Amino acid sequence: MKHASFLPLSLSPLSRQLVMAGMLTTALVSTDLIINISHADSVTQQQSFNIQAGSLESALNQFAVQSGITVSFSPDVVAGIQADRFQGTAAPSTLITQLLADTGLQATLLANGSYSISKKSAPVAVTPKQKQSVELDDMLITSTRSDTQLKDSPQVVTVINREQIEQQMEMSSDTSQILSNLLPSFSPSRQKLTSGGETFRGRSPLFLIDGVPQSNPLRDGQRDGHTIDMSMVERVEVIHGASAIHGLGATGGIINFITRRPSQDTLKQSMNVQITTPTGEFGDETSGYRSDYNLSGSKNDFEYTLGLSYERQGVFLDADGTEIGVDNVQGDIMNSKSYDLFTKLGYWIDDDQHIEASLNRYQVKGGNDYVSVDGDIEKGEPTTSVRGTPVGEAPYNRVLTTSLKYQNYDLAGMEFTAQAYRQEFEALFGALTSSSFYEPTLAPDSIDQTQIESVKKGAKFTLVKDGLLDDKLKVTTGFDLLEDSSSQNLAMTNRSYVPEVVYKNYAPFLQLQLQPIEAVVLHAGVRYEHSELDVDDFTTVYGKGAVDVKGGNPDFSETLFNGGVVISPLSWLSVFANYSEGFGMPDVGRVLREVSVAGTSVDGLLDLEPIITTNREVGIRLNWDAIDFEVSYYESDSDLGSRLSANADNTQYMVNREKQEINGAEANLGWKVNDGHKLNLAYSYIRGRYDSDDDGKVDTDLNGQNIPPNRLIASWQAEWTPKLSSFVQASYNFDRNFDEEAGDDEEQFKAYGLIDATMAYKLSTGKIHAGVTNLLNKDYFSYSSQTSYGSDTRNFKGRGRTLTIGYSLDF
Secondary structure, eight states: OOOOOSSSSTHHHHHHHHHHHHEEEEEEETTTOOOOOOHHHHHHSSSSEEOOOOOOOHHHHHHHHHOOOEEEEEEETTTTEEOOOOEEEEOOOHHHHHTTTTTTEEEEEETOOOOOEEESSSSOOOOHHHHHIIIIIIIEEEEGGSOGGGGGGGOEEEEHHHHHHHHHTTTOOHHHHHHHHHTTTBOOOOOSOOOOOOOOTBOEEEEETEEEEEEOOOOOOOOOSSSOGGGGGEEEEEEOOOOTTTTTOOOOEEEEEEEEOSSSSSOOOEEEEEEEEESSSTTTTTTTEEEEEEEEETTTTTEEEEEEEEEEEOOOOOTOBBBBBBOOOOOTTTTEEEEEEEEEEEEEEESSSEEEEEEEEEEEEEOOOOEOOBTTTTTTTTTTEOOOOOSSOOOEEEEEEEEEEEEEEEEEEEEEEEEEEEEEEEOOOEEOOOGGGOOOBBBBBBBEEEEEEEEEEEEEEEEEEEEEETTTTTEEEEEEEEEEEEEEEOOOTTTTEEEEEEEEEEEEEEEEEEEEETTTEEEEEEEEEEEEEEEOOOOOOGTOOOOEEHHHHHHEEEEEEEEEEEEEEEEEEEEEEEEEEEEEEEHHHHHHOOOOTTTTTTGGGGSSSOOEEEEEEEEEEEETTTTEEEEEEEOOOEEEEEEEOOOOOOOSEEEEEEEEEEEEEEEEEEEEEEEEEEEEEEEEEEEEEEEESSSSHHHHHHHHTTTTOOEEEEEEEESSSEEEEEEEEEEEEEEEEOOOOOTTTOEEEEOOOEEEEEEEEESSSSSSEEEEESTTTTOOOOOHHHHHTTOSSSOOOOOOOEEEEEEEEEO
């Protein structure tokens, strides 16, 4: 296929790269004016606050959360100081001065818009540790539902902030790629619409948007990683390991996308435009374009946010300049278009009560302009693409998420939150020739395409009482309701492939946090899950034998426990241990469509039993001066896990229920060298085994569909001048061999490493940025292609070097 060349064809690839680098450098240095963005507006605008009486440390944390302004301080500086309650409207600058009145402390507004707290009598320079103290120690993790401080969490928690999101989006907008770049326990991205085989700590994570579940476990089409554009996200809270606090699905952990919140300014806007192209070729077919816009503000008691995004992605090329194979069946993000509409409206009823409504409409759809050409695994030939029109409609995701939340910060001295939500999810898959689709009249050629539809409705109620037992005990209790209705149809012939499955669940829970002494924080909790499935009588499709299956209404009840302790013998050192349980369901739809014995009753299917996962973990945290370090070891076990196994040509997958054991270790080291340079190193080791012969002992490796490779991620962030900054990241996925069942070839993964980089330059108005992925143009086959998803049809290579150039503006 011919493409228009970005540079004269007579130039060598190296010359082209040097010319492109020269053009970029010229663009950067040619603009020498920059204005320092003033943060005065954000601290002088009036806004509503509700600060509870208690320790000054707690009051400053509440101030930081409610104002959106970072406040850094050393715990020793504020220790033993109390603060009065404040309810009402005030400017942040006025309120923080009031909170510090008669304490001997002062608040200094730094150039980045944050506050630093220090003693008046002995002013000292702000250390790198102080500048990050709120982010590393005192940040409140809302995903725990009890606003646990990060430093007090007995589980490993990662918070991806807005700056990191923007940094990653300067290189790639793919949500899976962003998570993989920042979380070593997350599988390498497939760079496709499907997230099949992308696991977290070897299990499925629960994806949430502001606490609203996005995962669809009843008929898991493995598309839940693409339900929102990352430009709408303020931060991502990641809880590592099994958790039941949000109910169904978090056997591997929780990934909660916290959307952008209204600003305290009267009106604040931002926009970004960028173009992405392979460095070797530039043309309409290979180029990608995206733009996004955000508006937010407040007026009187109203708050509002509006976000819009549009992206068109071109054809992906590998390191050799060859078109990467398009996944015409599972779906692809290359040769696709996506858009997102997000809006959020809030209203302060009074000083204590707030109501908020939000809506997110997201769609990504393939262009249907290319067909894949099979590769050859044995010969090392990749799957490629050529121009053509595939059979059927292009694969897509369509998602509508709505939420209504009410918060009362003083309900008889407690904090009460009620949230009602609804998610409508629709995923269309590409046309496929399969014996399962055969029907003499409707599908004599055995060609059809499947469509998953799911509607989730639910409510969450949370009540928090703090300050009990002389400010030592916090109690969080609540009650959750969920109804999930899912089905799968054959879209071309309008047949039912998986009957409608209705899942109903209610779950009360109780969570305690006790701090008997300053150096010890104890956690304990219990959650009762009661669930039932409702399936009517149905008949499997003709290609599956047209088997009559008796419907049923199986129900399950489980009591799940968690407990943890954090011990901090020194202000900069803590040791933590945690036990938690997660609650999941197997792919119910896949189980039902595979029933092969006539007269089978849904009530008697063992494969529909829930997945109970136990997670045990111990670790150490260190936050000393310019160094932050965390290391942990975990074990994740399930007596009746769920594993997919493929048929001979990897086109059909069946559910296997068997005992599974996973163990691993994670480590993260950060070093702020000085005010302008930060280094980070993260590593993940993981191994998983399952019981292949049902003797109660694990004996076989879980394959690459379940277990990611051991991974190492390094990054270097630098601010060279007030105008110029850069970021470099490198990831290495280590070799892995998997043993297989008797008679099968051993599955092997060949290691590869990638380097990405970005550079940004601030102009007098706005900022220009450039990002390069796969900087060294590494030629490699993706992890999923080398392992369990590999076949001649899906022997995909990863993308070669790409260049993204963009311009962003805050105004």
